[in-house]
Amino acid sequence: MKKERFTVTGMTCSACSARVEQAVRKLAGTEEVSVNLLTNSLQLRYDEQQTNPAAIIAAVEAAGYGASVKGAKAEQPAPAEDPLQRHAAEMRSRLIWSVAFLLPTLYISMHGLFAQLFGLPVPALVRTVFDGPENAITFAFAQLLLVLPIMYLNRHYYIAGFRNLFHGAPNMDSLVGMGSMAAAAFGVFAIFRMSWGFGHGDLALVAAYGKNLYLESAGMIVTLITVGKYLEARAKGQTGQALEKLMRLAPQQATVVRGGKECVVPVEQLAVGDEVVVRPGERIPADGTVVSGETTLDESAITGEPMPALKRAGDRVTSGAMNQRGAIHFRAERVGEETTIRQIIRLVDEASASKAPIARMADKIAGVFVPAVILIALAASGIWLALGASVEFAFSIAICVLVISCPCSLGLATPVAIMVGTGKGAENGILIKSGEALETLASVDTVVMDKTGTITEGRPRITSVMPLGIPREELLAIAAGLEAGSEHPLAAAVLSVAAEEGVSSRAMTGFAAALGRGVEARADGHVYLAGNERLMAERGIGLAPVREKLDALAAAGATPLLFAADDRLIGLLGAADEPKATSREAIKRFHALGLSVVMLTGDNERTAEAMRARMGIERAIAGVLPEHKAAHVKELQAAGHRVAMIGDGINDAPALAQADVGIAIGAGTDIAIDSADAVLMKSDLLDAVNAVRLARAVLRNIKENLFWALIYNVVCIPLAAGVLYPALGVKLSPVIGAATMSLSSVCVVLNALRLRFFRPAHAAAEAGRRREAAEVIHNAKEKKEGSMMEKTLKIKGMMCAHCQQHVHDALSKMAGVTNVTVDLAGGSASVEATREIPQQEFAQVIADAGYELVG
Known part of the structure; x- marks a missing residue:
């Protein structure tokens, strides 16, 4: 199956996107068809043996729209050529000219009303030319001539609207075009009737039609819709700012x-x-x-x-x-x-063009919405005529129903929120690959996480060396030889401690790995083993002599590495993998969100329990081999839980794929992991918390948007149909209907843009991260040489070259200081001065610079 994206032109509302999607789904061999109104895009997978891009484009064109394959350049347009921004600029120009012609139209048609309501003076020339039955034709023709340019400027509504109507797929343009064209047609009809009245001396007929032209409504409807579309286009342009920023980074x-x-x-x-x-x-x-x-x-x-x-x-x-x-x-x-940046851009672009499952409800409604509105408009006008209302009244009701209905807000409710949400996530190093993943992530109730590299740093260090019957150096040499060819984190820890103690690894051959248990090799006629208790049990090597030591290591949260020669145990090493500075805080926040946390680890039960208690996790599953992690996720799903799996994206790939949502953590340069639904650019569990918070915020925003879109139409369509007129005399005019319709779409977009104010919750953990990263060994010394003083200071809190420079500058400004050298890696500073400087003075200067003197 090949994944392809297309640019679709001519769509204006959710009815359009639903029709395009339906047309493409009918093609054999197509899957995962998603049409996005906001980005004017079509995304799908298709079987190249059954269909091809030409057939897909033909299906879209047959539905009444345009399509083209979205190439590499189109996928990553330069920010200056952003189509959303260009569309907003074009809309602005059209709007300015529409208003320029509309204002004189309104003045001519309503100058008498303005004089009555606001006391505005009417020039004598205006009264002479336009007032009175004798000027009725001039009055009408002046409006018609001013309205025609407005209709031409906004001809898209008529062309696209009637084209889609004739294709049997009416959309929002159809509603607007029909309403505006009907008002203009009625105005032309009124001119003919007034001409008839003049020719037959029926001035009463002239006066009646002179007050019911509706020509200004024809121009006002499309102008107000354009106002809404312009504001909507500007707001939609802001939704892509995160993607634009990413593009500028390349x-x-x-x-x-x-x-x-x-x-x-x-x-x-x-x-x-x-x-x-x-x-x-x-x-x-x-x-x-x-x-x-x-x-x-x-x-x-x-x-x-x-x-x-x-x-x-x-x-x-x-x-x-x-x-x-x-x-x-x-x-x-x-x-x-x-490259990383190009993959990020692609992921964010594809996610913004994807569709969340909740959008299917809006699509189903949109598929029948416009035809239903047309039927309601016809039925409402027919009922009013049957009740004895005038033709003008019934006509006004039909136009109002047509223009007040708003399928746009339904179509924008989900894609705007998804685009803003995924863009905001990308700004904070959280890449969510699709709208479906976003919605699913918002509903998870259980978080399963790997221990090594997810909760912990993934860089264990050897904390204890316990030889049994052989010298310490020999045990380390054997251990280093067994681990020399391994890329496992524990192997790196063994090689590191051997190097620190100046022990050379013993040369070995015949390496054989026992997956999830350890390794075997040969040297000097002996078979050597390194691994866990399971491996020793399989080889019949008893652990009774070291059981107390194993229990002590496990209770301390350390992982024991057992070593054997032939059939006897020769020693063990204890390795501890310290938790990341933010892990405990992240787990606490998961609990605050109402999520259960489960830890999977290959460690033994006592080691796992020690880590579980230390981190405040409800449940730990120990002794889990990599290939069995997916089975544990499946068990939780079978129990009715919606599971998010957090892992390193490589060893945990099966579990990531099995989970409802897979989150790859610490995959900064390997972001295209197919098995994960979301990728965190930093090895920080707090980002996983923020991913859940963001997903919930987006889903809540989508529900708010859909509620507004639906409730607006449920309330406004009956009002436009005149249900309150008999009892309260309340009747909406077509102009008010058009204004309200525009406001609906703008409100939906603006509500989605609130997601731009989402802020990740890292503040509480940053202090812990700084403390953890800046731990140093306390060691200071003083030395006097004549009148010179040299002092070494241990400083806590320096994390980067900027910190190093800040400390250097602060110390250099002290009175009597002649030379300062700051060692970032060692967390220390050497100071030479011409006077004896008290420790308290150093402490104050360091504190003022934002750090801590610890020795």
């Missing part, structure tokens, strides 16, 4: 080193392996790894992380990030459409 050119020389090339010409040069003030044009240089990057627009990131040789860089300080050379590894 550089158009890059500086590369080829043949030993620097040259500037379009980003489309970048190739994998190119050496790219990025200087201060430039954006990273591709994903890659720093080869040389050092700088700080502002990645906030990509990840939502406000703190600049320090980058040195070997560090990864992400496309779209802004280079702040130094110049770097990096090797391009992902270019073109594979």
Whole structure:
């Protein structure tokens, strides 16, 4: 199945989008057809053996609309060529000219009423030319001549409206066009009747029709609708601002080193392996790894992380990030459409064009709405004629019903909210792939999360080494040899502790992995094992001698790594993976949202229980192999729960796919994970909380919009039909109907735009993150050399190069200080001064700079 997007032209309301969607669904081999009124797009999957783009375009055209394949350039238009903004500009020009012709029309038709109501003087020339039965034809023709340009400027309503009517698919344009054209036609008919009256000396007939021309209504209806459409277009233009900002992050050119020389090339010409040069003030044009240089990057627009990131040789860089300080050379590894920024743009664009399940209700209503309104208009006018009302009265009722009905608000209720919501998520590093995922996420009641790399840092460290019958160095050498070829986080911890103690790994061969249990290898005629209790039990190696030690490690929340030679245990290492600074706060917020939290881990029950208690989680499922995580998710679903699974997006792929909503966390440069419905650009569980909050806000907004759209039509259509006229004498005019209809659509769009004020809840966790990141070992020393003083200060709270500079500047300004060196990595500062400076003075200066002196 191939996924394709098309641009659809000519749609104006939800009846249009429903008709296009219905026409395409009828084609064999099409699936997941979604038509978005807001973005004028069609998105679907189709079997290339059964249909093709030409057939899809033909189906859309047969329905009365235009279509074309949305190519790469159309998918990512330059902000200056944004179609929504261009449409708003065109609408503004049309509106200005319409108002220019409408104002004199209104003055001519209503100058007498203005004089009565507001005491406005009427020039003698106006009275001479337009007042009195003798001037009735002049009065009518003047209005007709002024209304015709208005109708021409807004001819779209008539052309598209009647075309769709004749195709058997009337839409909002049909209602507006019919109402305005009927008013104009009645005015022309009135001119003929007045001409007849003059020719036959029937001045009473002339006077009667001279007061019921409806010509100003013909111009007023389309002008007021255009006012609403212009305001709507402006508001809709704002919905795409997040996408526009993302587009601006993608550089158009890059500086590369080829043949030993620097040259500037379009980003489309970048190739994998190119050496790219990025200087201060430039954006990273591709994903890659720093080869040389050092700088700080502002990645906030990509990840939502406000703190600049320090980058040195070997560090990864992400496309779209802004280079702040130094110049770097990096090797391009992902270019073109594979870069992070391009994938983000594509995901946000596709999500904004998708449809939430709740939109199906609006589509079903829209499919019958316009025909029903036309029937109501005809029935209402017929009933009033049967009750003895005048033709003019019944005619006014029909026009009012036609123009007050608003299918636009139904069509805009969901796509505007989804576009704003997904755009707002992207601004904060939360990528939600579709409207369906957004709606489902809002309704989950259970959150299942992996432990390693999700709740914890995913970088365990060895906290204890317990050899059994062999020297410590030998145990570490064997452990390092077994883990040398593994990419598992625990292997990295083992290799790290061996390197720290200066132990070389023992060379081994014949590696064999036991998935989820450990590894086996051979050296010096022995078979060595490294793994968990399950592996040792399978090999018949008893653990009774170390049971107390295993229990103690588990109670402390550490994971035991067992090592055996042949059939005997030779030692164990304890590894602890510390929770992320924000994990506990995130879990607390999940509970506040009414969600149950379940932790899945491959650790033993005691280790899992220690982490569960520490994090405040209701339930922990221990000893879970990667391939069994999906089964546990399925069990929860079978029990009636709607489940969101949070994992790293790779090992947890089956569980992510099984869950109602899969959330990939910590996948900053691998954002196109097919198994996940949402991707968090940072390894921060608080973003998962914000994703749920955002989804609920969007769904609530959609329901508000649909309620407004439905209640508006339920109340206004009967009023327009005159149900209150017999009892209260209340009757809406066509002009008021048109104004009310425009207001309805504008209100729906403005309500959706409130989502732009959504703010992520990170404030409470930021302090914890800073404390966790800035933990240091207390160690200070003082030394005097004559009148000079040298002091090393341990400072808590420095996180980036900016912090380093702030501390340097603050200390340098102290009286007597002659030299300051700040070590960001070590969390310390060395100060030389010509006087003895008390510790309290240092503490005050550091505190004033926003940090803490701890030694």
